[in-house]
Structure formats: structure tokens, C-alpha cells
Amino acid sequence: MSHLPGLLLPHIKVSTKPEEDHKGDIQTGMLINKKIAFRLFVAFTLIWMFRPAYSFADTQQRDVYQFEQRIVQLVESSDYFSMRTLGIVKYGTFSSPIWLISFKGDAVKTKKVFISGGVHGDEPAGPEAVLATIIEVANDPSKYEHVNIDFVPLVNPSGWVNGTRLNAAGEDINRDFHLLKSQEAIIINDYLLSRRRYKLMIDHHEDPRYPGFYVVTYGNDRLSLIADVTQKVKEAGYPLRSFKCNEGYFNVSKKMTPKLKNKTFMSYARSHYSKMAYQIESPISPNMRDRTIMHSMADQEFINSLR
Numbered sequence: 001m002s003h004l005p006g007l008l009l010p011h012i013k014v015s016t017k018p019e020e021d022h023k024g025d026i027q028t029g030m031l032i033n034k035k036i037a038f039r040l041f042v043a044f045t046l047i048w049m050f051r052p053a054y055s056f057a058d059t060q061q062r063d064v065y066q067f068e069q070r071i072v073q074l075v076e077s078s079d080y081f082s083m084r085t086l087g088i089v090k091y092g093t094f095s096s097p098i099w100l101i102s103f104k105g106d107a108v109k110t111k112k113v114f115i116s117g118g119v120h121g122d123e124p125a126g127p128e129a130v131l132a133t134i135i136e137v138a139n140d141p142s143k144y145e146h147v148n149i150d151f152v153p154l155v156n157p158s159g160w161v162n163g164t165r166l167n168a169a170g171e172d173i174n175r176d177f178h179l180l181k182s183q184e185a186i187i188i189n190d191y192l193l194s195r196r197r198y199k200l201m202i203d204h205h206e207d208p209r210y211p212g213f214y215v216v217t218y219g220n221d222r223l224s225l226i227a228d229v230t231q232k233v234k235e236a237g238y239p240l241r242s243f244k245c246n247e248g249y250f251n252v253s254k255k256m257t258p259k260l261k262n263k264t265f266m267s268y269a270r271s272h273y274s275k276m277a278y279q280i281e282s283p284i285s286p287n288m289r290d291r292t293i294m295h296s297m298a299d300q301e302f303i304n305s306l307r
């Protein structure tokens, strides 16, 4: 995806419609209009050529510090959560932490869960869904006593701020985990290495190509569980993706996972950190609230299945 806007030329309408009694002025009128149009064209072109250099401030849509404040409020409202910075990403004058929010269940034996969102900056339902699941867990911690959950709500802060799929270096973080060149993938992978294995990993995305919700999983042998989860989403009134998709999910075989052309964060996770790795996708046509509910509902169902 290119991020440099194309040369936008102004659409100038040159009126050539003559009045009945001014037929003699048609030629002159058209000439004047063409002159004006030409001058406008030159003026706009010069303005375009000498516009200020591209910067974050030009296109900033979202504020990482406001997002941080929302997280801080959630964490401070519950004794079960802690928060830390896994690392700082820097692009020129822009910098942002990548936050980790951890929930610790009360049970003696707990299972480890990892949930992330915002790998693609132009898929804002992911970060919102992660916050929604944090709120759900904070509201009813006893329901989640059997798990410890690591939440990374915003994997790609620079992309999220600018509303772009890629980070500010033009890298697709979802394709980078097996290469580990991007700042974001390195920071998150360093943390995952320290945690070794997870029982369950979920990464939230949005897909504008399909009108339905779906789950992608890799080498997964618990397909009936996924069908149960997507069925719950359907029963809540949300459409499932049907195109090349069985009951709202598809499973890439274990053999194919390392050979995938489009390797993803979750295909990498399946190969290194968890037998249950899910990439969850919502359609973009429903409003943000509904998209958030779909994702968070899937989180809750998958976590509850670990009881």
C-alpha cells in the first residue's frame, strides 16, 4: 500500500454554456475561462510542489497518550492487573511505548494466554477489542481465575496514529515476525521468548474484503471448539464469512504453516509459542461497537474453554 498521495489536480469546471443573446462573446468567454483555469492549475501545482514535508502532525488521527490514559485508568481500577512497557518504538520525532497489561488469576494453577491487537494500524477494532476484554476481565475476575493473560493492545502505535496498515518504516509487522526486522516484532518477540509457551494466543485484525467475521488458525486439532466460538458470534446476530470458509473459520495445516507465503504473527506463534494460535478478523461494515463485541466475545469464549 502506498502512503504518498497522488498528484491531486484541481477539478476546474470551465463553463462554456452561452446565454442566448451573447453568442458573439462565446469565443472570448471561453478564452478567459481557459486562462483562469490555467492560472488556477499553475497556482495549485505550485502550492502542491512547495507544500511542507510529510510529517506525523499532518495526518495524525489518534493520540497514543490518550490511549495510554485509558489503559492506566483500567489497570488502576483493579488489583488483578499490572502494566509495563515492553519497549519504545521511535520514528524520527515520533515515539511510543508498546504496553503490556498483565492479568493474574487467583487459581493455584493457571494457564497462560496472550492477546494482541493493532498489528495493522488501520484496523482499529483490534485495540478496542483488547481494551473491551480487559474491562470484561476486570469486571468479573473470578470468572478468569484459571488464566494469566498478557494483553498487548497496540502492537503498531505509529501505524495506528496514522491510520496505516504498515508501521512508519513501511513494514508490515504481521509479515515480519519470521524475519524480526521491525522494532515492534523484535520488542514483542523478546518478551515472548522470556515467557516461552502459551496455552492460547489471539491476535485481532479486521478484513475489509469480506462481510463476515472469521477466525484463521494454524495446525489446530481442536476445530470443534472454533466452530462453537464462531457459532456463538453468529447467534449474537453477526454474520460469518462464508467464502472459502467453513463455519466462519479455516485451519492452515501444521505442515503448511511454516511454508506459508504470507506468514503472519499467529503462524509464527503457532510454530514457536502455542498450539492454539488464532487470528481473528471482523468485517469493517458494522459500527465499532459491534466489531469490538465480536472480537471480545471470541476472546471470552476461547478463554472460558481453558477451564
Ligand SMILES: [Zn+2]
Pocket (backbone or CB within 6 Å): 119, 120, 123, 174, 205, 206
Ligand atoms: Zn490485519
